[in-house]
Amino acid sequence: MPRFLSTTPDVRLVGLPWDTPLAEWPHAHLVALPRGISRHVVRFIRVGDEVLAAKEVIEHLAIHEYRLLHDLARMDTPAVEAHSVITDRGTAADGTPLDPVLVTRHLRFALPYRSLFTRGVRSETVGRLIDAMVVLLVRLHLAGFLWGDVSLSNTLFRRDAGEFAAYLVDAETGELHNSLSTGQREHDLHIARTNLFGEFLDLQAGGQLDQQLDPLSLVDQIEARYRELWAELTAPEEFDETQMHRVDGRVRRLNALGFDVAELDITTDIEGTTVRIQPKVVDAGHHSRRLLRLTGLDTEENQARRLLNDLDSYRVRTDQQGVDEAVAAHQWLTQCFEPVIRLVPDHLFAKREAAQIYHEFLDYRWYRSEAAGAEVPLDEAARGYVHDILTKLPDEAVPADELSFLDSPSSRSHRLANPYDPSEGYAEDAD
Template sequence: MTLPRLRLRDEVADLLDLPWERPLTQWHGTALRFRELPVGPSRHLVRFLVSGGIVYALKELPSGVAEREYSVLRHLEDAAQPAVRAVGLAQRPHDGEAILVTEYLRHSMQYRRLMMRLGAGSTAARDRLLDAMALLLVDLHRGGVYWGDCSLANTLFRRDGDRIQAYLVDAETSEVHPSLSDGQRRFDLDILVENVAFGLADLAIYQGRPEDADAAIEAAESVRTRYRAVWAELHDQPELIPGDRQEIRSRLRRLNELGFSVDVEVDPVAAGAVRLRTSVTTRRFHANELERRTRLRTLEGQARILLNDLNEYAAWLEWHERRAVSPEEAADRWLRAVYRPTQARIAQAVGPDRDLVQAYCDVLEHKWLLSERARLDVGLEAAIDSYLAEGAPAPERPDATLDAALATLDVEDDEAGYRGPTS
């Protein structure tokens, strides 16, 4: 049998001896540790392989499509965009097929599981999901990436503090350009709105809520509004009154709240007016600040919550000790007295498969809810006790009954023709 053309990145060199020359359906043997994981609809066979304690997704598809997807995913990684990492590609010349290898995104969930565990009828959960999809498409378009098949099914989600972070997981129809035209962006956005509407309506009907299908379609249309609002915030160049620093600060705060770090330029354009230009980076404003102060590396939404917790602790220290406390001392003491001890207490209940940083954020949310009910601050220790007594609840916890029900939804979609971009 002809050996395939094989590309493996350094960290997966131990996968060299796998039977890459065979179709995935013919991969047998006790030495291969396959794992069953919930996967949404897919046009292609996907199997999950465990090696060195890491789970890899192996997808079999036509060689040309796999080559393009591998290239796009590597580009997205280099650009620090939210997407799965491509780590290998095996192309079989004798049958024109290939196996694309990506690293499975830890702590992620497919949208059906996420929404059903958060409460599929919850408008708050749905809004967070739609915000995540809009921001993902903005990120891709800012980087010159035309997705081409934007949908909930082609996305994985992670809880990120009190928000949701979306990751591109399927780039079969994606294209990379120096920049996208307005027509390309509109076409991609139209596809996203249509596919999100279908996904939400399908879920509502499956759950026996057919009356919510129309509302789901209407909600999906709001993705367009959300996308346009963020895009305008990033690219508008308003003319301001000289000296109107409050408006400049307000604009910066709005961008920071979305997670963007911002460089500012203010240029005179006419008598009595200046133009504000902003240049933004990837969405890690709070994450970078938290890492600078504590060396903790987290997701953006998690970092925003942890920074608030750190700042509250610093304020309490100054009040309790009746002296000024430096930011460095506050961060060090917060790590030693609050953050790490809390993680140590909840680690066993949370387990190795869940995100411990997110669990800490959940404890803080639990504390807030308990305090609201009690109409006083119940304190962190009481919140931890209650959280553990309830079994460290989280949508990521295994639920055999729910997973069995969801399995009936994971059917193969009809093969859809590729709809190319418009100029």
């Protein structure tokens, strides 16, 4: 009998064919999703109304990654969520022992980079993907996580307003420390340059990279942006004691980047003429935490920034600048956000999550209003966005109540570039 390692045991796993190699699992247990590249066998499996990613890997690596992913989750670091490890699976037909399986939860609305490139990505979008990758690497390093295998293949991307948010999907080679030395960070940067250069060359050879983009320039750009962000978050800053406003300026810049300062070390020299400041602890999610506190909406960082901007505009339009922010936020939620989301048919929520829908609705309403020379009413703009934009977008999620939709002929018409065989589910834990 298989053994199950999990902090939250799931009896639904017991009846699955764990004594069969993942590569030979019946289609009835699998879900067709875009696949990436992996040296392991990875499949997306159905477990009740949930989709999980299952990866065959040797036991000590499976347990190591399972525990690391749990640690990263406790630290609120962007990574897939560990579900369980299944061991003692018996042997294959040739008598070879079956490797254990690491199970992680499928990250809804997230895509591997190859799925994004097969849809034809502009150079501006590549820049946004690079930014997301850099922010992920910096956040991991701030948390003391040495990745050891930085690559696009080991990353998933979710839409975040006009940007992307990146998530770690493979911690197999990772190590968690109290903090990282400069040498450890440089080691990860070297690996990133090597792996990403090869991936960009592969995309270029396949005609999937904009001809204006040079792979070497892209990896140089990634390294430069990493160093700029790391310095902004951690480097000390010195100035004259008459320029104390720069303390507030540093905090505001960090907030604008989406980071909160938990502690700021401020020192002066013996004469008291030079001030030196250095952020001690920085936490990502400044805007998302504020939006969650005000409205209960749990979003990505740039989505939160966009929604908070709309909330601020609402307060101005309704002359509520002097009203308690929480009260105004509740009114905005019930009079702006929720009416738009209610106008979206249930079957279209596989295309975008609610916060992304509202962001795109705001863009659509602005363009429509500019063309009309007057503000388009909210209901009219929402219906127009659903009809003109949302209905034409491909699905990017697996709704819990629509798993069977993924295997229908109509769903396959949305899967661009190549048909996805359920037996070849993409590697969410790709290497």
